[in-house]
Amino acid sequence: MIKECVVLNDEVINIGPWDYNRQQVLLSPAEYDDEGKVTKEAVYEEQTTNPLPEGATIEEREIEVAPDGGLVIKGSVQPTGDELLGQQLTELKIQAMQQTELLASMGAELAATKLELINLKGANQS
Numbered sequence: 001m002i003k004e005c006v007v008l009n010d011e012v013i014n015i016g017p018w019d020y021n022r023q024q025v026l027l028s029p030a031e032y033d034d035e036g037k038v039t040k041e042a043v044y045e046e047q048t049t050n051p052l053p054e055g056a057t058i059e060e061r062e063i064e065v066a067p068d069g070g071l072v073i074k075g076s077v078q079p080t081g082d083e084l085l086g087q088q089l090t091e092l093k094i095q096a097m098q099q100t101e102l103l104a105s106m107g108a109e110l111a112a113t114k115l116e117l118i119n120l121k122g123a124n125q126s
Contacts, residue, residue, distance in 0.1 A: 003063045003071070008056040015063055015071045021050035 006014035024044045031040040052058075062074040068084065 001063060002060050005059055005061040005063070005073070006052065006056050007059050007061075008053050012061065012073055013053070013056065015061075015073075018052055018058070019050060020048045020052070022046050022048050 003015055004017055005012045006018050023046070025047045027043045027045050028040075030038050030042040033039050063071050064074045066072045067081070
């Protein structure tokens with residue numbers, strides 16, 4: 001199937017339409033009189049918070065569904081099942097390391113708090 005793709009430096013960085021993430025941004029708030037009636041309406045402007053990267057182009061490319069269900073450019077080299085499992089394992093190891101680091105940090109913080117409490121109790125008993 002043919003789909004619109006965003007290409008940057010000869011590499012497809014997005015398959016499908018680009019999400020510009022347009023949002024209404026308040027330029028000036030509404031103004032009210034002493035009785036609470038609106039004397040001037042609020043002014044909003046739609047702004048793009050995720051512009052297309054500089055130098056990117058939108059092209060139509062032939063795509064196909066990959067074994068994992070994602071969309072890929074037809075004929076592109078895709079990771080094997082073993083490579084995908086390796087990537088998942090690496091991600092899980094990184095998450096475990098981050099959680100271990102967080103727990104160690106929390107333990108140190110708890111120990112410091114206990115010492116502070118002990119010191120406060122000692123100071124109050126004197």
